Amino acid sequence: MTQTLELVATTRIERTAARRKIDLRPAVFLAPFVVLVALFTYWPLIQLVYLSLFKLNRSGPDRFIGADNFLGVLDNAQFHDAAYNSLIYIFLSIPFKVFLPIPLAVFIWTMGAKLGNFYKAALFLPTLLSFVVVSIVWIWMLNPVMGLFQSVIGPLGLQMPSLLSDVASAIYVIIGVGAWKLIGFNILLYLAGLSAISRDYVEAMRLDGAGDWVVLRRLIVPLLSPTILFVAISTVVFTIQQVFTPIDVMTQGGPLNSTTNLFYLVYQYMFESFNVGYSAAGALLIFLLLGLIIAAKMIWFEKLVHYS
Amino acid sequence: MAPSMLKLSRPLMLVGHIILLVTALSIIAPLILVLGTSFKPANEIYGGLPWPRKFTLQNYYDVFEKLPFGRYLWNSLATTTLRVGGQLLIALFAAYAFARYNFPGRGLLFALVLGAMMIPPQLTFLPIYLLINKLGWFDTWAGLIVPNLAMPLAVFLLRQHLLAFPKELYDAAAMDGANELRILWSVVLPNIKPVMAALTVVLFVDCWNEYFWPLVITETDHAMTVQIGIRRFLDAERGDDLGPLMAAVTLISLPALAVFFACQRQIIQTFVSVGIKG
Numbered sequence: 001m002t003q004t005l006e007l008v009a010t011t012r013i014e015r016t017a018a019r020r021k022i023d024l025r026p027a028v029f030l031a032p033f034v035v036l037v038a039l040f041t042y043w044p045l046i047q048l049v050y051l052s053l054f055k056l057n058r059s060g061p062d063r064f065i066g067a068d069n070f071l072g073v074l075d076n077a078q079f080h081d082a083a084y085n086s087l088i089y090i091f092l093s094i095p096f097k098v099f100l101p102i103p104l105a106v107f108i109w110t111m112g113a114k115l116g117n118f119y120k121a122a123l124f125l126p127t128l129l130s131f132v133v134v135s136i137v138w139i140w141m142l143n144p145v146m147g148l149f150q151s152v153i154g155p156l157g158l159q160m161p162s163l164l165s166d167v168a169s170a171i172y173v174i175i176g177v178g179a180w181k182l183i184g185f186n187i188l189l190y191l192a193g194l195s196a197i198s199r200d201y202v203e204a205m206r207l208d209g210a211g212d213w214v215v216l217r218r219l220i221v222p223l224l225s226p227t228i229l230f231v232a233i234s235t236v237v238f239t240i241q242q243v244f245t246p247i248d249v250m251t252q253g254g255p256l257n258s259t260t261n262l263f264y265l266v267y268q269y270m271f272e273s274f275n276v277g278y279s280a281a282g283a284l285l286i287f288l289l290l291g292l293i294i295a296a297k298m299i300w301f302e303k304l305v306h307y308s
Numbered sequence: 309m310a311p312s313m314l315k316l317s318r319p320l321m322l323v324g325h326i327i328l329l330v331t332a333l334s335i336i337a338p339l340i341l342v343l344g345t346s347f348k349p350a351n352e353i354y355g356g357l358p359w360p361r362k363f364t365l366q367n368y369y370d371v372f373e374k375l376p377f378g379r380y381l382w383n384s385l386a387t388t389t390l391r392v393g394g395q396l397l398i399a400l401f402a403a404y405a406f407a408r409y410n411f412p413g414r415g416l417l418f419a420l421v422l423g424a425m426m427i428p429p430q431l432t433f434l435p436i437y438l439l440i441n442k443l444g445w446f447d448t449w450a451g452l453i454v455p456n457l458a459m460p461l462a463v464f465l466l467r468q469h470l471l472a473f474p475k476e477l478y479d480a481a482a483m484d485g486a487n488e489l490r491i492l493w494s495v496v497l498p499n500i501k502p503v504m505a506a507l508t509v510v511l512f513v514d515c516w517n518e519y520f521w522p523l524v525i526t527e528t529d530h531a532m533t534v535q536i537g538i539r540r541f542l543d544a545e546r547g548d549d550l551g552p553l554m555a556a557v558t559l560i561s562l563p564a565l566a567v568f569f570a571c572q573r574q575i576i577q578t579f580v581s582v583g584i585k586g
Contacts, residue, residue, distance in 0.1 A: 025488055026409040033402035034417065036458035040436055041424045047435035104331065107324030117573075122332040124576050125339065128564040130517035132535045133557050136542055137338055140550065146354050148341060184335070188580050212317055234583070241428050245519045249539055263430050270434055271524075283431050294426065 045287075051280035069281035079282065081257040082265040086240065088171060089178075089261055093239045096179040097186060098232045104183075105190035106220065120191070123184030131181065131245035138177050139164070139250055164250055167258045174246045174259055178239065186231050193227030194220070233297050240290070262286050346554040353550050367551035371559065374552060376529045380537035381559075387452045387533065388515045395459040395511055396504065403466035404492060408478060418467075424460040433524055440525060451525045452533070456515075462507055465582065469503050470496065506578040513564045534560045 055065045073079050108116045126134060141148040142163055150160040163169045197220065205215050221228075244263050247253055253260030253268065260268075266286065269279035341358050346367050348360040371377045405411075406418055429436075436455050445451035473496070481491045497504070522533045532540075538556050545553065568575050 023409065023411065026405040026411045026414075029401040029405035029488075030417070032398045033458050033463065036398065036454075037420065037424050037460065039439075040455045040458065041427055041432060042420070044432035044435035044439075045427065047438075048432065051435065103324070104328060107321075107328055110321070110324075119328050119332055120576060121572055122336055124568075124579075125335055125565075127579060128513060128568055129561050130519065130535055132517075132519050132539055133561055136538065136553065136557055137342055139542070140554075141338060146550070148338070151354070180335070183331070185579070185583065188576060189583060192580050212320055237428075241430055244430060248519075248523070249542070267430075267433075267524075270437075276434065279434050283434060287427075287431055290426070290428070290431075 048280045048283055048287075051276055052284055054277060056276045065277075069277040070285070073278050073281045073285065076278075078257055078260070078265060079262075082260045082262045085171060085257075085259065086261045089175060089239050089243055090236055092172075092175050093178065093235055094232065096175065097182050097235045097239070098228070100179075101183050101186040101190055101231075102221075102224070102228070105187045105194060106216065108187065109191060109194045120188060123187055125184070126181045127185045129181070131242060132249055134177060134181050135246045135249035138173070138180075138246075142173065165255055167255050170251050170255060171259045174243065174250060177246050177250070178243055182235065182238065186235065189231050190224065190227055193224050197223050229297075229300065233293075236293060237290075240286075262289070342554050342557055345550060346558045348551060350551060367555035368559070370549075370552040371556045374549070375537060375541055377534075377537065377556065377559075379529045380532055380534045383449070383452075383529075383531055384516060384533040384535075384560075387449050387531075388512060390449070391453045391456055391515050392508060392511045394453065394457045395462055396507065398457055399459050399462035399466055399507075400492070400497075400504075402463045403470055404496065406463070406467045407470035407473070408475075421460045421463050424458075425464065429456075430520055433521070437524055446525060447527045447531050449531055452522060452531060456521065459511065461582070462511070465503065465507065466500065469500050473499065506574075506582065509567060509575060509578055510582045516560075516563060 052069050053064060053066060055063050055068070108119050111119075142160070144150055144160045144162045147160060153160060161169070163173050201219055201223075202215060205219055210218070240261070241263060243261060244267070247259055247261060247264050248267075251259045253264050262282065263286065266279050266282040269275045269282055344359045345353060347363050347365070349362050349364045349366060352360055352362065402421075406414065406421075440446055440451045440455065443450075445454070477495060478491060481495045486494070517535065518533075519535050519539075522531075522536050523539075526532045526536060534556075538553075538560060541549075541553060541556060
């Protein structure tokens with residue numbers, strides 16, 4: 001008993017001693033990272049709020065105008081187009097980039113290793129290519145005069161429509177190119193999820209006489225649902241951000257704003273109309289939107305996902 | 309590859325093969341055509357054949373002749389190397405501090421790391437751009453590198469691996485009189501070689517392929533990277549000079565593809581695991 005008490009006493013003394021002597025080592029190791037993150041991630045966020053509240057001229061913030069920049073952006077027809085297009089980009093991405101890869105992954109999963117690896121390698125290639133390269137290759141293929149598709153259908157007497165300069169089709173081209181780049185990677189993510197599903201479950205269901213479709217619907221999809229949700233979230237984030245490059249390379253937001261999105265508009269406010277206040281206000285509005293998406297993700301996670 | 313765990317019926321399997329084959333071809337065929345076109349002489353470019361009848365390297369000479377492509381390559385290579393090196397070092401230090409020490413505010417700081425992962429750089433580009441201008445770093449290597457040196461995802465991944473380390477390992481080394489840097493270098497680093505290698509590949513490809521930030525922060529050959537350079541070339545020619553354009557496309561895609569073909573399976577594994585943890 002006394003021994004225990006003594007032990008407790010000494011540890012307590014040691015602890016206080018350790019507490020008194022502040023250990024600087026973690027601070028030294030953390031300093032570079034913390035300074036950089038503070039300076040280039042968190043400080044800019046605060047700075048955005050500040051910039052968005054001012055009328056700016058060439059020398060910097062001029063006078064406080066409160067919410068005028070926000071109201072101006074929200075009232076701006078370009079912003080409406082961009083917001084609408086962003087929703088189209090997101091919603092059309094779900095079937096092509098999130099759902100379509102599921103059956104493809106299941107097919108690869110049921111194949112032998114040799115063929116499976118060939119498909120995996122082929123589908124993975126676009127992940128390594130830059131979006132600039134991918135955009136250039138597609139511009140070339142779609143070119144109505146000397147593009148690849150034209151050289152295939154030209155001899156048949158057909159004419160390739162100018163898809164990228166048509167208001168009705170340009171955005172779908174960009175969505176398609178984005179899908180071309182991302183599908184393979186999402187398939188690989190699904191394969192990683194599938195590899196965690198035990199063979200015993202499948203066999204047990206087989207013994208009960210379940211067919212392919214039942215196994216897929218009742219077993220594989222539910223067990224895969226955490227992966228599906230993860231892929232959905234990362235695809236949405238990818239789509240909102242990364243689509244900037246094909247927009248800038250292929251259409252510059254045109255024709256008639258039909259392909260612009262929110263990130264691209266915020267960029268244009270800054271570097272084409274030189275309106276710093278609008279750009280800052282627009283960025284904060286996107287931040288709000290992303291916050292909502294992340295909140296929705298948290299809520300959905302609780303409700304929808306079956307954890308094995 | 310996991311062994312086949314589900315036997316699909318024959319017709320369904322056939323459908324699967326057809327869909328996969330079409331998808332794979334839609335990816336491989338354009339890439340082969342790009343490669344083929346880059347070796348074609350000018351008079352064959354718009355001909356129907358996918359492969360050159362008369363093989364030539366002229367397009368590759370032209371790329372370096374018509375634009376300062378060597379300079380772009382050098383800018384990309386140097387800034388990517390410096391940036392990835394810096395990212396790894398800074399992330400390793402931070403992850404080590406998080407994993408090894410108990411200090412007040414650790415939880416809060418780590419929450420800030422996780423939070424930073426969710427803030428896309430395209431959101432904060434404006435204040436950073438203004439700051440870089442004030443520092444006089446517009447159109448310089450420093451402007452390309454410094455704002456991107458802190459990589460929260462890398463800290464997150466490395467910390468996870470370091471947490472799996474037994475604390476005794478550190479303590480034993482410390483007792484032998486090794487200082488902290490020594491412990492990092494000769495105890496920690498050899499044990500996390502695989503994850504460091506994986507991170508290096510992912511960060512390198514990520515940085516080499518980056519478009520947005522170089523577009524914002526570079527203007528002349530002084531700092532312009534290959535991705536921006538090839539985009540300018542596209543604008544200048546608008547497809548009139550397809551051979552050199554395709555040669556340039558091939559050249560800038562080559563580093564990542566070469567690494568991929570050298571160690572295929574690990575690369576796929578690497579991207580998937582980093583993607584899942586990110």
